[in-house]
Amino acid sequence: MKGYSKPLILITIILLVDQLSKFWVKMNMTIGQNFKVLGDKFLIHFIENPGMAYGMEFGGEYGKLFLSVFRIIAVIGIGYGLHYMIKNKYNRGFILNVALIFAGALGNIIDSAFYGLIFSESTPYSKAVLFPDGGGYASFLHGKVVDMLYFPLVSGTFPTWFPIWGGENFMFFRPVFNIADSAISVGVFLILIFQKRYFKEEHTEKTGVNSEILED
Known part of the structure; x- marks a missing residue:
């Protein structure tokens, strides 16, 4: 298990924080409800989406099923890749x-696969119930993803001379997301920022190994 401990601990922490936050929101808030954390700049704003990260959607029931299956395949692939990287001592x-x-x-x-089975429907007028008597609100792989982190940091109106959007309202940052979305974004961002360091070390290590083989 050497090399697996830190990745497994990190994965466990992310999953626990993500799922606990989603369970709390589902059972304590109605759709569209807000809690202010840092005034109007950071809110807990409960929405659900049947599609992708940051509130984006992938149309229709078949689109939802396709997206769920694609996610499962992607996670299996990432999991295998992670195992390979640990086994081969990547950076x-x-x-x-x-x-x-x-x-x-x-x-x-987890949201997509199981929330429709274990929760009742969240509405603007009622909170969800865990394991309702009549069953959940959707079938397997058709659950909605819970989003709640909202950072409307800057809002205003584009000046009238601004191309295309002149006179229209704007807001930054508009998407509502969750801990899982954040983990994906941070992971991708860090890989992009430090890719030269990561892959330079891999290249150096492999070059060193090849040199040793040739010398022998």
Whole structure:
């Protein structure tokens, strides 16, 4: 298990925080309800989406099923890749970044696969119930992803001379997301930022191994 401990701990922490936050929101808030955390700049804003990260959607029932199956295949692939990287002693930072992406993808799959089975429907007028008598609101793989983190940091109106959007309202940052989305984004961002360091070390290690073989 050497090399697996830190990635597994990170994945477990991300999943626990993600699922606990989603369970709390589902059982304590109605759709569209807000809680202010830092004034108007950081809110807990409960929405659900049947599609992708940051509130984006992938149309229709078949689209939802396709997306859920695609997520499962992707997570299996990422999980296998993570195992391969650990086994072959890739850069530790790179492994932890991939673990973040894996945890985030798995966190949202849990919503899609099981929330429709174990929760009643959340509405603007009623909170969800866990394990309702009449069964859940959707079938396997058709559950909705819970989003709640909202950072409307800057809002205003584009000046009238601004191309295309002149006179229209704007807001940054508009998407509502969750811990799983954040883990995926952070993992991808860190890989992009430090990719030269990660892959330079891999190249150096492999070059060193090849040199030793040739010398022998």
